[in-house]
Structures are given as C-alpha cells and as structure tokens.
Amino acid sequence: MSVPLEDFERLSPAKQKLLLARMEKLRHQQQGGEGREEAIPRSPRRETGAPFPLSFSQLRLWLVDRMDPGDPAYNIPLALRLRGPLDASVLARVFTEIVRRHESLRTVFETVDGQPVQRIDPPAPVSLPLVDLSGLGAEAREAEALRLAAAEARERFDVPRGPHLRLRLLRLAAGEHAALVTMHHIVSDGWSMGLLFGEIGALYGAFLASRPSPLPELPIQYPDFADWQRQRLSGEALQEHLRFWREALAGVPLVLDLPADRPRPAVRSSRGASIRALLPPDLSASLAAVGRSGGETLFMVLLAAFGVLVSRHAGAEDLCAGSVVANRNRLEIEGLIGFFVNTLALRIDLREAARFRDVLDRVRRTTLGAYAHQDLPFERLVEELQPARDLSRPPVLQVLFVLQNAPAGDLELPGLTREPLAVPEETSQVDLMVDAIEVPGGIAATWRFSTDLFDAPTVERTAVRFRVLLEA
Missing domain, CATH: 3.30.559.10 (Chloramphenicol acetyltransferase-like domain)
Incomplete structure (x- = not known):
C-alpha cells in the first residue's frame, strides 16, 4: 500500500494516524502470511x-x-x-x-x-x-x-x-x-x-421536521467489542504484543520527576488546572515542513520537541511520554459511543542524539511500531511492567502529549447557533499533559497540570520555552 505524500498531507491527523497504523499492520500481516481480519461478531x-x-x-x-x-x-x-x-x-x-x-x-x-x-x-x-x-x-x-x-x-x-x-x-x-x-x-x-x-x-x-431517524442501526454494540477483545487478546496474539512492548521499553525509567513548585504529596489527587497557548500558523507550517523532509507527521515533530523539553527540565535522557490513539481501527466500531481510546507509552531516547533529526528518526520508528501494536491495552502493559506501587504518581506515565485527531462531529441544529461555554478545567489525570489541536490560526495547545505540584505561572513559562524550542 502506498499513498502519495501530497495526498497524505491533505488527510486529517486522525486519518493520518489510522492510515499509518493500518499500513504498519498490513506489513506485519504480509510478513507473517496472515490474511484479512474477520469482523467483530455479535457476542454469543x-x-x-x-x-x-x-x-x-x-x-x-x-x-x-x-x-x-x-x-x-x-x-x-x-x-x-x-x-x-x-x-x-x-x-x-x-x-x-x-x-x-x-x-x-x-x-x-x-x-x-x-x-x-x-x-x-x-x-x-x-x-x-x-x-x-x-x-x-x-x-x-x-x-x-x-x-x-x-x-x-x-x-x-x-x-x-x-x-x-x-x-x-x-x-x-x-x-x-x-x-x-x-x-x-x-x-x-x-x-x-x-x-x-x-x-x-x-x-x-x-x-x-417530523421525520424518522435517518441513522442506520449499529452492526454491533460495545459489549460485543468487550467480549471479543477479551477473547482476541489471549494466547499467541497477546504474547506477540507483549514481546514488542517489553523490548521497546526495556530499561527505560518508569518514574519522571519534573521540577515542581512544591513536594509531591504521598497520595496524589486529581485536582488540576489548565493554561492555553497558541503556536502561530507560520510556525505550524514550518514544523510540518520539517516533518515532510524526513517522512514524519506533525505529531511526531511535536512529540520529539516535547521530549527534548521534558528531558531538559527533568534531567533525563531516556524517558517515556504518553499519547493516545482512538483505537478505532475497525469499521464496525467507528460509529460506537464507548471507551475505546488507548494510551501508548512512547519511549523518547535522546542518548547520543547529536541533532534534532536524530531524535526525529527515533520518534518516527517508535511511533510507527507503537501504532502497529496499539491493540494492547495500556492497562495490560502496566500489569506486565509491574511498576513499584506508588500512590503519589500515575503508573508508568507522568507526562502526556496529544495532538487531537478525533472527528469533531458536525453539530448543525436548524435555526440555532452554538458556541462553547467557557468553563474552567479543575482536574488532571497526570502531572502534565499537552492537548494540542490544529486550528485555522495555528496550533492551539491546552497545558493541563496537577495543582498538587505546579502553579499556573510555572506552566506558562514551560509553554513559552516549548515555543522557543520549536522556533529554534
């Protein structure tokens, strides 16, 4: 399967990620002589x-x-x-x-x-x-x-x-x-x-308009997926995924401590806040061009830069940053409301990386491999890695970087206009998370952080350093 670069660039981030995952999975299937995967059935x-x-x-x-x-x-x-x-x-x-x-x-x-x-x-x-x-x-x-x-x-x-x-x-x-x-x-x-x-x-x-529902009935439901997932992720299929992730994360530290405004509490809470920053369109375009020169997506470029930023702040040359995938890699589940999203632990290894291009090459290989093995739930990976029990921090991943790729949905209500009601965010699941999305004015980034650890001015300064790093 090949896709012209200009056609790939016109795809949304969601479709880019899905296409890359499917291409990588197809490559593995061809190497292993596997055939087409069967559709998820309704559960017996x-x-x-x-x-x-x-x-x-x-x-x-x-x-x-x-x-x-x-x-x-x-x-x-x-x-x-x-x-x-x-x-x-x-x-x-x-x-x-x-x-x-x-x-x-x-x-x-x-x-x-x-x-x-x-x-x-x-x-x-x-x-x-x-x-x-x-x-x-x-x-x-x-x-x-x-x-x-x-x-x-x-x-x-x-x-x-x-x-x-x-x-x-x-x-x-x-x-x-x-x-x-x-x-x-x-x-x-x-x-x-x-x-x-x-x-x-x-x-x-x-x-x-007094018309019936125009929506077709769904072929399966979320409980069918849950039952299928339990059966599918067993035996050799499960072991193949586990082998990949064990090798990918071998030796990487599972604890990351960013400089904080106060000591980490013995038991973390979910209290949080957020600040927003905008990367201008000219910077977004130049980052996309950097990616094109080496076959990386915009997400890969941003993730690599985020890894460099975190490395400098935490003094760690080998680290894990989380990201998420929609995990909707089958047609029959694309239309289901349910909890499908999966978290990927992406290793960012800066050891002996003399240039940013070296980091990008590593991030590209890491990300493509992770996409091909995204079916392993993060929960099962945590169970396999067996990190030391620590109620003061999230297991394995303390920082995340996400470039939003979920379809926004077309909410058009006859006779009505809509706009978001600006409600402050007051929770955080991890120490620090950057939630970015491409908008007409560039890249809008929401920096979510644990208020157990950080004050807003600290995170605002970190966001400024991220932009300076990207502009360098």
Whole structure:
C-alpha cells in the first residue's frame, strides 16, 4: 500500500494516524502470511443471557473508581451556548434515541463471583431537566450559568449503578439556552463526543421536521467489542504484543520527576488546572515542513520537541511520554459511543542524539511500531511492567502529549447557533499533559497540570520555552 505524500498531507491527523497504523499492520500481516481480519461478531452471550465482561480499559476505570468513587477527573463535560428557538421536547427525544441506539449509555456494572461484569438496562425515556435563569440580571445570570456548568463537570457519577450520561438545560433568556452534557469516561471518549455531536445534529433536524431517524442501526454494540477483545487478546496474539512492548521499553525509567513548585504529596489527587497557548500558523507550517523532509507527521515533530523539553527540565535522557490513539481501527466500531481510546507509552531516547533529526528518526520508528501494536491495552502493559506501587504518581506515565485527531462531529441544529461555554478545567489525570489541536490560526495547545505540584505561572513559562524550542 502506498499513498502519495501530497495526498497524505491533505488527510486529517486522525486519518493520518489510522492510515499509518493500518499500513504498519498490513506489513506485519504480509510478513507473517496472515490474511484479512474477520469482523467483530455479535457476542454469543446475547443468546445465553450471560453477563458481559468489561473491556480492559473499563476494568482499569472500575478499579480506579473502587479507590475513589466517582473521581471527577474521569468526567467528560460539554457545555454549549445555544442561540435561537430551541425545542426542548425535541432535544429530549433526540437523547432518548441516542441512548436507545448505544448500549454503552445504558450500562450498569455489577459484581458476579467477585468479578465485575456489565449489564445493559432496557431503553427508557431520557429526561432533560430545565433550570430557568432568565429572571436574573445579565451579569448574575452569566455567573450562575458558569457556576452550574462547573458544578456539573465536578459532580461525581455513581459508576456501578449509572446512568453515565447526565443532561441539564439552562434557560438564559428568550431564544438563549445552555446545554450541559456530561458523560463518564467508562462509557465514552473523545471520538465518542464527536459521534454524539453528529447524531444530535442528524436527529434534531429530522425530529423537528417530523421525520424518522435517518441513522442506520449499529452492526454491533460495545459489549460485543468487550467480549471479543477479551477473547482476541489471549494466547499467541497477546504474547506477540507483549514481546514488542517489553523490548521497546526495556530499561527505560518508569518514574519522571519534573521540577515542581512544591513536594509531591504521598497520595496524589486529581485536582488540576489548565493554561492555553497558541503556536502561530507560520510556525505550524514550518514544523510540518520539517516533518515532510524526513517522512514524519506533525505529531511526531511535536512529540520529539516535547521530549527534548521534558528531558531538559527533568534531567533525563531516556524517558517515556504518553499519547493516545482512538483505537478505532475497525469499521464496525467507528460509529460506537464507548471507551475505546488507548494510551501508548512512547519511549523518547535522546542518548547520543547529536541533532534534532536524530531524535526525529527515533520518534518516527517508535511511533510507527507503537501504532502497529496499539491493540494492547495500556492497562495490560502496566500489569506486565509491574511498576513499584506508588500512590503519589500515575503508573508508568507522568507526562502526556496529544495532538487531537478525533472527528469533531458536525453539530448543525436548524435555526440555532452554538458556541462553547467557557468553563474552567479543575482536574488532571497526570502531572502534565499537552492537548494540542490544529486550528485555522495555528496550533492551539491546552497545558493541563496537577495543582498538587505546579502553579499556573510555572506552566506558562514551560509553554513559552516549548515555543522557543520549536522556533529554534
């Protein structure tokens, strides 16, 4: 399989990453004489009535939840301001249909013989609670809307019992509302939020015009994937992935300490904050050109530079930085709302790297190999590496770099305009994470950090150093 460079560059980051993973996997299959992979089937448990297992990713969050029930660091909040004539009853019907379509949104978690399993509740009408703020003055109304949105983002879910989707509609004025949508990560991810946008737009327009749903039924559901994953990641297939990751990470330190504003607490919390920085379009274009010269994607260039930055701050020449992949490398799961995203531990080895080009070459090889073995859940990798138990830090990965690649979804609501409601972020799952996305004005980067360790000015200075490094 070959793709002209100019065609590759026109793809979104999501499609670039997916194409690279598929090309690398195809190469491995050809070398091993493997044929085409079969589609994920509907689970035979549907015939027997047996409960479904949790996916590996769900199991990790279930275990995390046992230690800190409902930790809001795993909430995925969305707050949108909607202007125009909104039909709240139609919007409630839209969410009812989305919950019917996706079993993940009707999942509850039980324990059977000491093991967690998932059970699917039957479809039921979804309510859309309305809070009327229109009687307040403009300044008080805006402050109360932001307060309610922040409180909603922090509110803990009852993970075992569900539901894992919460909705609230704020009436701000005639023809102005704020929609608050929050999902727990155990049933959702970034790609799922894009799917949610797309389905809301398609269904709202259809139902408003008294048309039936235009969306096709889904071929499988998330519990089918969870059951298939458990069966597939066993035996030789599992061992092949484990061999790759053991070799890729052999000898790399699994602890990384950045200079902090205060000592690391004995038990980390999920308290966090964020700052934002913008890399201008001319810099973004020059970085992409650097990548093209050596066959690297923009993500690879940014990751390599981030590795250099972290290395200088932590005094470590060999380190692990995490990133995430959508893990939607099969057609039958691309349309499912669910927790598919996987975290990759990417080794950045700067030892004897005399030039940035040397670092880039290593990062390219590391990333392509990781993409080809992205099916191994991060949770299973942690189990294999057996890091020393340390409640003061996340296991294996303390820093992450992400270039967002999930489709944003097309949320077009007839007669309505939308814009984000600016709600401050107050959680962090790791010490430091850079969440970047390409925008018309360049590359927008959100630097999320643990407030157990860092103050905002420290992270702001780090973001400035990152830009200076990229401009060098």
